[in-house]
Amino acid sequence: MPTKVAINGAAGRMGQRLVALGCQDESLELVACFEYSGHPKFGQDAGNIAGVGELGLHLIDHTDEAYDAIIDFSVPEGAHAAVERAVAAKAALVMATTGLEEEHKAKIREAANVIPVVWAPSMSTTVNLTMKLCEIAAEALKDVPGGADVEILERHHRFKEDSPSGTALRFGELIANKMGITRHIHGREGRPGARPHDEIAYHAIRTGDNPGEHTIIFGLLGETMELTVRASNRDCYASGALQAAKFAAGKPPGLYNMNDVLGL
Numbered sequence: 582m583p584t585k586v587a588i589n590g591a592a593g594r595m596g597q598r599l600v601a602l603g604c605q606d607e608s609l610e611l612v613a614c615f616e617y618s619g620h621p622k623f624g625q626d627a628g629n630i631a632g633v634g635e636l637g638l639h640l641i642d643h644t645d646e647a648y649d650a651i652i653d654f655s656v657p658e659g660a661h662a663a664v665e666r667a668v669a670a671k672a673a674l675v676m677a678t679t680g681l682e683e684e685h686k687a688k689i690r691e692a693a694n695v696i697p698v699v700w701a702p703s704m705s706t707t708v709n710l711t712m713k714l715c716e717i718a719a720e721a722l723k724d725v726p727g728g729a730d731v732e733i734l735e736r737h738h739r740f741k742e743d744s745p746s747g748t749a750l751r752f753g754e755l756i757a758n759k760m761g762i763t764r765h766i767h768g769r770e771g772r773p774g775a776r777p778h779d780e781i782a783y784h785a786i787r788t789g790d791n792p793g794e795h796t797i798i799f800g801l802l803g804e805t806m807e808l809t810v811r812a813s814n815r816d817c818y819a820s821g822a823l824q825a826a827k828f829a830a831g832k833p834p835g836l837y838n839m840n841d842v843l844g845l
């Protein structure tokens with residue numbers, strides 16, 4: 582039986598790729614494409630919006646149709662609505678939206694008591710693998726003589742609303758946990774003085790249509806290591822999210838991440 586999937590934020594950049602890839606995947610069935618009722622394309626066919634032709638799936642804000650999983654790539658308010666929809670439908674939730682406030686995060690954690698939730702700032706295979714590599718590097722370099730300075734650069738398209746990216750923040754969190762770092766700063770200006778070792782600095786670049794790029798720098802005295810991971814298009818995120826929906830559907834309630842989905 583195919584996994585029945587609903588998409589929240591279906592008219593967005595990511596929503597459109599989920600519709601386009603999802604409708605070609607025989608192991609799942611798209612059953613609902615959600616948007617808020619004031620959306621300029623509300624009521625239109627999601628397949629036409631995604632450029633794959635009419636699918637008979639219109640942008641709606643409620644359905645009586647049952648589904649096994651809902652995938653959310655929207656905005657914080659939309660993510661909030663997706664959590665409520667998932668709990669009401671007793672469906673799995675794949676939460677991909679970034680830039681969430683603490684109140685939204687608390688709601689997701691609470692939902693994980695009653696439904697399975699896959700929650701990750703990046704659904705990309707290579708990003709999640711790079712996170713593992715960074716943890717290995719951070720563990721190995723935490724006591725290196727002279728210290729290792731960690732800086733995180735991210736580049737995204739000009740339309741991105743949150744900054745730095747959720748992925749950059751997760752890279753920083755994982756590395757900080759391994760290296761015992763508690764200070765996180767965002768850019769530098771003026772005369773901040775010599776760099777302390779116990780900080781991670783984030784630098785967010787916004788240009789053109791870049792679908793996402795992260796570089797993690799470990800700078801030592803005398804040598805530097807950089808790990809870079811780069812998306813060529815959004816399908817790495819969309820296919821990861823569809824895989825996560827299939828993974829989570831029918832799982833016991835709880836919080837899962839992409840390591841669980843990808844077996845990393």
Ligand SMILES: NC(=O)C1=CN([C@@H]2O[C@H](COP(=O)(O)OP(=O)(O)OC[C@H]3O[C@@H](n4cnc5c(N)ncnc54)[C@H](OP(=O)(O)O)[C@@H]3O)[C@@H](O)[C@H]2O)C=CC1
Binds near residue numbers: 660743
């Ligand atoms: N975890 C991951 O792998 C990835 C996460 N992301 C994250 O996903 C999110 C979406 O990215 P992207 O697709 O580029 O953004 P878009 O702005 O293109 O898409 C978001 C969509 O959600 C719609 N929306 C707004 N409010 C609601 C609501 N209340 N209910 C349902 N839908 C709503 C928007 O409508 P309108 O345009 O009218 O506001 C828009 O159609 C971002 O937070 C981004 O950081 C992105 C890529 C990968």
Ligand SMILES: O=C(O)C1=N[C@H](C(=O)O)C[C@H](O)C1
Binds near residue numbers: 679737742749
């Ligand atoms: O908004 C985007 O585009 C992306 N957002 C995610 C993030 O904030 O980490 C993931 C990816 O980098 C693309």
